[in-house]
Amino acid sequence: MPDAAQLLTSATLSTGEIADVLIAADGTIAGVGSDLDARSGPAVTRVDLSGRVLLAAAVEPHAHLDKAFLAEVVTNPTGDLIGAIDAMRSSRHLLAVDETIERAERAARLMASNGYRAVRTHADVTAEHGLRSIEALTEVRRRVSDLIDVEIVALCGWPVSGMAGADHRALLRAAIDGGADLVGGCPHLEVIDDSGTIEAATDELLQIAVDLGRGVDLHTDETLDPSSNGLDVLAARVMSGFDLPATASHCVSLGQRTVDAQQETAERVAAAGIHVIALPHTNLFLQGRGTAPMPRALTAVDALRRAGVNVAAGADNLQDPFNPVGRACAFETAGLMIMTSHLLPENAWASVSTNSAMALGLDVGDITNAASTGGLGIGAPADLLAVPAGSVREAIAMGPTDRWVWRAGRRRLVET
Template identity: 35%
Template sequence: MSALLLRHARVEDSPDPADIRIRDGRIETIGQDLQPPDGAEVLDCAGRVVIPGLIEAHLHPDKALLDSVRPNPTGTLADAIRVTAELKAGFTRNDVRARAERVLRMCVLNGTTTVRAHPDIDPVAGLVGFEVLLELRESWADLVTLQVVAFPQEGVFRAPGTEKLLRKALDAGADAIGGCTYSEASVADCHRQVELVLDLAAEYGVPADLHADFADDCGDERFALAEFIAARTVARGLSGRVTLGHATSLGGRPPAERRTVLAGLAAAGVAVVPLPATDLFLGGRGDDTAVRRGIAPVRELWEAGVLTACATNNIRNAFTPYGTGDVLEAALLLARLAHLSGPADLRRVLRMVTYDAARVIGLPEADYGVREGAIADLVVLHTNDYDSVLLERPIRTAVVKSGRVVSRSTFSAELDSSPVTRRRA
């Protein structure tokens, strides 16, 4: 494999620049005045900050970029599901591949080196999106690591035949099993879906990643499943292998109840991934006064010890008509929504799309980060100030995947501050 030396790199929040020597796809040494390996490319970082590759812990590439085809007429979750279901009937492999590759290109250029993708699996879409993402997992492996989740957007019991398709996807090599509890018609079926998803996780030895509790409050008990999921996770010995996406209704519970639920999630080792762009866009649609903008209670999740990441979710479709493929944009939005500010908070939010996200999706600790021995998935940022990374979302000067520079960006800005001579009339 090729070798690389990053010269004069500011390793995350380190006060002084250092060299990073990379060989055979891994960080070999970090130190001063290192000699490049034979034949190595040398990249002068000029004191710029280097962070680990960004991680998109929850993304739907198969249904991205559909908003220009058919937008959401009401902005509600129900219409987002309905509109997308209608469009899925016309999905082809070429269509899904073209949109998914466009999104992956956005992500890589913005410094993402790992994506957990959730393609829809149901009797309408079949396995089209899933199979395309499996193909892209191989063909894009030199640019980005893809984890592919078998995801039942339309529910399981509400869409007969879905369980069989999920098993086919797991047999074909899905990296995780997904769930969408609130798509079921009753609380009883929501419970049945949780049981099935966790059973499949245990049977196939894969993690489970469920969309759950995605509402403004818990008025409908289908959106109050966090404690049930935590209990069933413990019962199956799946601690550390279950994730909840959205979980906005946690914030709608009374404080004492919320503390109990969060403690249960922490004890069960269930992670939570807020998806702020989607949560903001779809939330509060039934309110006509003091419109709510639901988000999982991030600071309380931290304080309870719940592993928490952040992700983009959807890009320019009926669920979220925005997005550039930059997960730092989602992280900054989360900070704004969750009342997080100051260097300590913002550093922790940055971890939600790096180190904490890596833990959520199960990357081995020794393989991730700017540390000796780790896989060399790195981003060189156009800044020498670590604490400006989230606030400024600087240009990704270079993106390194497994020790190879896969993306380069240049940036130049000039302010003309020379005095202006004014002529008198």
């Protein structure tokens, strides 16, 4: 926590307003307004933010830290999703715990220095890989705990249903025992080789979540096939009594349906209280190859937002077989949400900050007046990012490398 209260003066908020932001001695946001300087008194430490945009710190809602920086080691010859999965399967013998720790820690520190307050990372839990990623990422979580919060989703392999899925179900339970926070999996992959159904896989994953008292974050409908209905299945199961936190990531197939069908599903998802994570980087790279006309390969962001769904955005993979590029930078993700989903810059930043924080269940404070505070919730931890720019649009467009980062009110310098 900071040693004394701080007043960040003359900051440009994401709304475009010039305001002061008061950080209390306990490291929380105590006020946002234009008259705080005169009311704060001489004991407050003042920091001049003239010429800088002050933003709520970013949250990465969907990463794969265990795969980060593998692009030069594991290549994806076909460039599609199955090609990436097959490349990882054939290269498991190259991925030891120690080197996974090194890569994942490097990625987490880079995120922290770029202005992320937290990251939710999926960790492969498969018959070929065992619990190596869980062991590596729990150690990374410990090492970077003072810089960035790390939440781990046990990403169960497939099949997960029926007799054939018994080993994966056992591994999933062991992963939670080993330190994972959430239950994850890919129900839509069950149908690839007729090993099961989306419904059966979803039921197994939710039952394990109930048994262990954990929320779920499922890779959902990561396909352009409009008939893939995992999001509808998940919404129905949640409405039938699953009362733990539920998140659906990807949801690409929804973007391939008619406008009316999108809205019907979106309203069910909103009623179920499911968070949806859009992942433009990886979906644009993997999906739609050889298809004409080329699809946009993203979930139906507009329909979901109209229905009241909390839509967050993440970068997914970082320089690996699923996405060979990426900078671990929320400005990059926000820019893609502007280009692919037609979000306004302020909404694009919300998708990588406040919305993502809500998807992870993080404290965002009182955001009832978010329109006047630029999304800086009163009472929330003062996890902030300030960059030289005249507006949030300019910050997203230029991605300035000169970044001032506050964590719980304390300005941090992070070694990457």
